[in-house]
Amino acid sequence: MNSYTIRNLKDFQLDHIFDCGQCFRWNKTGPGIYSGMAMGRRVTMEQRGDSLTVTPCTKEEFDTIWRPYLDLDRDYGRIKEILSEKDPVMARACEWGSGIRILRQDLWEVIVSFIISQNNNIPRIKGCIERLCRLAEAAPEGGENRRAPGQAGQRAPGQECLRASGQNAGPAGDQYADFPSARALAALEPEDLAPARLGYRARYVIETARQVAEQGLPQTAEQVLSLSGVGPKVANCILLFGMKRYDSFPIDVWVRRVMHELYGFREEDVKGMKAFATAEFGEFGGFAQQYLFYYMRSL
């Protein structure tokens, strides 16, 4: 299988990147080795020191797909320098998560993933998303003639499946299925998602899929907030991880915890935290949030 290796990486650690809460479909399969789905492809990434090998991958694929996905052309050294000057807590956080990069993920996948993330824990979020992808792969298109229980996987010839692209075809149950499109999910009912165990979030996902299928993907913060199941926190995650809005500062329980324990805010003073982040971190709020999140979770 063809691989591509890039060397001399700086400010880059797969362990930091895939464990700072921004993505849910990468799994560690060995020391410095991760396997996952992104950009409609399944690949393995292996880091040894300052070099990274992607398999399967050509040089062209690396430059057009993975270089932007991994945000390799941004100077994170400079960002950490700027943030570290702000305060000692931030400096420690930058050091602890020194290899973090904010992935440029698919917007639709980010929207659904973070709707599912609400009031949920990370291991279970990953399970929900994986089951959602697998479910969609096994299900036929359309809400009218859904398959009956017991007919799983018996797709009629020519019947389109829910996957957005067809290049990762495999039997139902394949661990790496493409993320279901908005159009495909829009045709389903919340009950159809029962096997994914999304809980009460299933109706948010379906409703949002219908909104997006009809109006297209959101382009402004206001449009993001108008989606079903999207409040201030999830909206900020969508803006940061899916829309390149690097000034976004999502405040979740972990950030609230770090702001309370290490910055002295009252736990319920989310407004104060938000104002502080805007004033202190400004256009780098999103990077600051990632360093703080990763740091706090390790404590």
Place this chain on the structure above:
DNA sequence: TGCCAGGTGATCG
């Protein structure tokens, strides 16, 4: 066993 998890939407004063 309970408490809690990358919260949101509905309801009520």
Place this chain on the structure above:
DNA sequence: CGATCACATGGC
């Protein structure tokens, strides 16, 4: 507005 509560599910 701001506070309060239900919500599905399962990790720990």
